[in-house]
Structures are given as C-alpha cells and as structure tokens.
Amino acid sequence: MVKNFEGSRAKEVAERAGVSRSAVSRAFNPDSYLDPKKRARILKVAGEIGYQPNMAARAMVSNRSHLVAVLLPALQHPWESQELDVLIGELQAIGFATLVYKIPTADLQIAQVSHLRAYNPDSVIVYSDGLPTEGVKSLFNRARPIYPVYVDADACDLASDSNINQGFDRLEIDQRPGIRRAMGMLAGSGCKTMVWLAGDDSTQSNIDRQKVVLGYAKQYGLSVSESIPGDYSYERAREEICAYFRAHPMVDALVAANDVSAFGAMDALRHDLGLKVPEDVKVVGFDNIRQSNWKSYDLTTVGMDIHQRVRALVRLIRSRLKEPDAPDLYERVETRLIVRGTVI
C-alpha cells in the first residue's frame, strides 16, 4: 500500500492522550459531545505533534470540502484582485480555503476546467461574466453558484419576478445611487455633452452600467450622442478616446465603464490630445480601485464598500451551507459616488 505520509497521525494523538480515535475526531468538531477537559487535552496533544485532521478524508465522509472556488476572468485586473484579497482573508479566518480559477470571460472551455468539479467545493463565486449558466452549473456537484448581479429595480419587484429560483444565489448591486449622484454632479458643473466609454460588450455588467448611466444622463439633461466601444482595458480606452475626441472635440464629460479604462481615457485626453481634465473634460469611472486615489489620476468614481460586499458574500455562503435546499438567496449592496479631482 501507499506509504503513509508523515503528517497523518490520527491514532497517535489518541494514544498519547489516552483516548479513542473517535474522541480525537470529536475534539475537532465543535458540535460533537465531548468532555471539555478531555477535548482540551486532546487539542493540546494535537498541537504538540502538529496534528490536523486530513481534509481529504474529512471531505469524503462529511461531504464538506471547506473549499470555496472563485471563478475570475483575470486576476491581474485591479478590481478583481482587490476584492479577492479581502475575500480570501475573510474566508481563511472562518476556516475555508480558497480555490482560484481563471476563466476568461468570452471563451470558457468548460472541458479545460472540468477538473474543478473533482474538488467538490462547498461554494462557488462567479466573477467571470458572460459564462453560460448551464456550463457553470455542470462544474459542480453540490455548490450553488453565487453571482454578483446588477439590479435597477426595487427588491420587491425582483422577489415577485422571474429572478427567483434560477438555481443560483445573488449578490445584488443597486447601481443607481452612485450613478445618479455622478450624473447630477456632471450636469451641475455645467457639462452639456457626455459620452459613454463602454466595457466589453459581451458582459452583462457593461450592458447594465450603460443602461443606468444613459438613463440618468437623460434625466439630468445631458446630451449623449453615442457610445465608444471598449473592453475595460487601459490600452483600448486610450486608443478609442484619441480617435473619438479628434472627431468630436465638443464633448465635455466622459463616463467610463471602469476605472482602468478611465485612466486610459485621461491619459489620452491629457497626453495625446493636450486637453485638461477636469477643466476641458470631466471624467467619471467605476469601481473605486486603489489606483483611483493616485494623484496623477485622482479619479471621481462610482464604487462600493468592498468589505460590505465581502461580508455579504460570506453570509450567502454560510446561509446556503446551513440550508442547502432553501430557495435562491440574495444580499443587496449599493454603489456610491467617491468624489475626487476629475469633476472639480
């Protein structure tokens, strides 16, 4: 048989502590009955010889892997990595390990990541946008995926809507407060003509942001001609803005689908086109990544409280594990406007 690996000594703890192996097991499961003094002794012995219950064995018998999978389009994007940073910290604090998978938005090859299924995670958070729902579900045995989704109606509408019981739990993001304030601010500082720099148009997040932005822009009397295509990247934003502003010099407000493309736009305006931000053109982004606070950009942006988001996600995970058969769960968070130097 395969040689025992050095770290597995369930019965060694039992022998040293003078108890049965089941007592050792119980010592590590807070819900089990065990004499507190005996538990303390066992844990002490375990600590001394560095014993930890093997997670694979534990997962097999209890059907709990203590693994949370996170599906991201790309880890190097500042927003994703900044949320993941907080999320991983919270999860490991409550005893979960995080399995990170990179699944580029547009071209998920389910087969390429099918082994994710083999790890049987307790929960999954899907940041990758534009993935086929059924494809994602086929990646998991028990875990019900959690999706961040944008909503632009009230909670009561949703609850009575087709949105319930789609087979996944949701972190619902109400974008309206932040966007409304942004549009109001642009209009209030005298902007007349606004343009929307889009994100990847295969993503729902781009569609939803655009819809709400254009709606409030109209409401505040901003003239919006057309949308500039983009893909959330700095490089594409810079190129597109160069081309667009050479043809449309009268635009005096720009709203970008994320902060990174707002930076690309600002660099195009300032360094390629010789325009001043915010004097000539005011700029608003989305996400409130840390870089938005860097003085060279100092970007006004629509963002969320990342800790609030993560706490909501963790609540969703724990609730779902407690009640695997409950109907779709959801938590709601709101955006707000973080005012910095790009709208005066």
Add this chain to the structure above:
Amino acid sequence: MVKNFEGSRAKEVAERAGVSRSAVSRAFNPDSYLDPKKRARILKVAGEIGYQPNMAARAMVSNRSHLVAVLLPALQHPWESQELDVLIGELQAIGFATLVYKIPTADLQIAQVSHLRAYNPDSVIVYSDGLPTEGVKSLFNRARPIYPVYVDADACDLASDSNINQGFDRLEIDQRPGIRRAMGMLAGSGCKTMVWLAGDDSTQSNIDRQKVVLGYAKQYGLSVSESIPGDYSYERAREEICAYFRAHPMVDALVAANDVSAFGAMDALRHDLGLKVPEDVKVVGFDNIRQSNWKSYDLTTVGMDIHQRVRALVRLIRSRLKEPDAPDLYERVETRLIVRGTVI
C-alpha cells in the same frame, strides 16, 4: 451514513461501460495499462454522465492532492496579482488547482492558517517575505516550499555554498543585469546624486535590492547619501519623498524598491513639489507591473519576464513531485531594464 453526493458515480460508469471499477480508475490515470479502445469507451461514458474522479478520495489513497498552495502577503498588490494570474493559468492547464492564502509579511500567525496543512498540497510557493522558515515548514506534510530568492553571486558559488539543502527549492533571481544597466543609464544621463527609496525593511527582498543598487551606484560614480524608509506602498512613498526632497533639493535621481512606491514618489515630485520628471529628477522602479506602462507614469523599471518566471516555477513543482527526495532544486532567472520615459 452520510448521503452520497450526487456527483459520485464511479461504479455507475463501470456498469454503463460494462467494465470493472478498476478499469474506470485506470482510464483516468494515463500511466496505467488499459486497452486504448476500452479507455476511450470509458471516457466517453464518463463524459456523458459528467463523471470526474473525486479528488478527495483520490488524494487519500494516492497521496497526491493536485493542489498547489500559494502564500502571498497581499493579493491586491499589482505585482503579486499579475504573477499569480499567469501562474494559476499555467497550473490549471496541467491539472492543478491553486489554493491561495494571504499571509501578511510581518505577522504570520501560524495558528491562523494552520488548517492549510489539512489540505496537504502537492507543492507550495512562498511569496510572503520575512516568514520564519520553520514556521512555514510546519504548515506542510510533504510539500517542500518553493521560495523566490535573490542572488548576487554566480551559480557555482551558490552550489558549493551553504545555500544547498536548506530544505526548500528556489527560484533564484539574479538582479544584477537590470540594476547594472539602470545605474549605468542614470550616470550616463548626467545624474550626480542618487537616493534609494526602500521597501519594507523587514523583507529580504528589500535588503537584497538595496545592496545591489547601492553597489552599482557606487561603481558608476553616483553619490548616494542615505536611504529613505518605505514600505512598498504608494502612500508612504509619497509622504516620505515630500519630506525628504524639501530637505534635500539637490538629489537628481531616485530608485524605488518597487513600481508602486515609484509612482508615489513621482506624484510627490510632480504634484506636491512642483518638480519635473525626468528633467529635474530621474526615477527608476522595480517589477515592471502593467501600470508602469500607463502614460502618466511611463516608468523605467527593473523587471523580469513573468512567463519565464512562471515556467521556471512550474518546472520546479513537477521536478520535485517526480523526485521527492532529490536535493534542493533551483531555477534561475535574470532581471532586465525596461526603459521608458523617466530617465529620458
């Protein structure tokens, strides 16, 4: 007994394909003997009913978890997240899942992450700096940790040195080529007085970078007075540079321990102190993160080929798994200078 979870159907595949369960197992292990036609039939059936061998069971008996753990000080740092992005992609392409743990540099509470041990990863990459070696080792049963380390001597020196057989494998980074070129370039463009903006001084990477930078600076005739304290962060860099340059206006070259603090320094110089970069002060950073290419910074920096690094790490992982008892392994990569607009 615990209810079987829906996705575990080892024998179901066997029955449908008309073979034994051993055959199913062999079908999924390329090294096992099995009639190719039979294997194909089994894999086809498995695909149809969405069967994947359960990793927990597999790990228990084969002592291979197909898990790679990565220990990072913080995920939101651009450099870490950009390398992790590539690393995760490569690992999942060869059938490994990545377990990401956040372990802040200075204050590892081993107890807080001791459950990492329970997952029994096949390999571990330690980016967190300044962690006690013994503490890290105690987190793993079989895996031998891989550390990125800086070297400033030749390979032959190292091999005969005490560096061998310390119980961990190494990605050795020779910083000299990039740093030498950077110092040569600063001296060549007429700089006289250079200053070093340090990173977190509890980290080995800061100590090593500083040593090599100051060595080459001296060699190229640059006058280096003292070091400015820092912690790799934008905010601290900006503060410290403001204070320092108000007291030392004659400095005409600045080398920062990483790109992010170089950005903080540049913003201090330009926006707080009214100096011009590169006309008044030339700036060099470390890491070559994507943000260094953003036009507002356009930073000259000492970096590495991230794909080359990741390939080397993957080679280390695979070699170690093939020969668990081999002496310390190492791979070597070099830095180079990426010249952009901050040194003319």
Add this chain to the structure above:
DNA sequence: TTGTATGCGTTATCAC
C-alpha cells in the same frame, strides 16, 4: 459521555 464498527470513493496490489 464514550468506544466500536462501518463506509465514504478512489488507487495500488496481487492474482489471473
């Protein structure tokens, strides 16, 4: 409250 016995799903061993 505690110990004993069983089974989780897979791979490795050993006969065939």
Add this chain to the structure above:
DNA sequence: GTGATAACGCATACAA
C-alpha cells in the same frame, strides 16, 4: 491486460 480486494483517514450511527 484485467478484475477482485485491501487500504487511505476520518466522521458518524449505534451500542454501551
């Protein structure tokens, strides 16, 4: 090349 069978380390139902 193939199938039966014994582990792997643990949690739990059940008996005590």
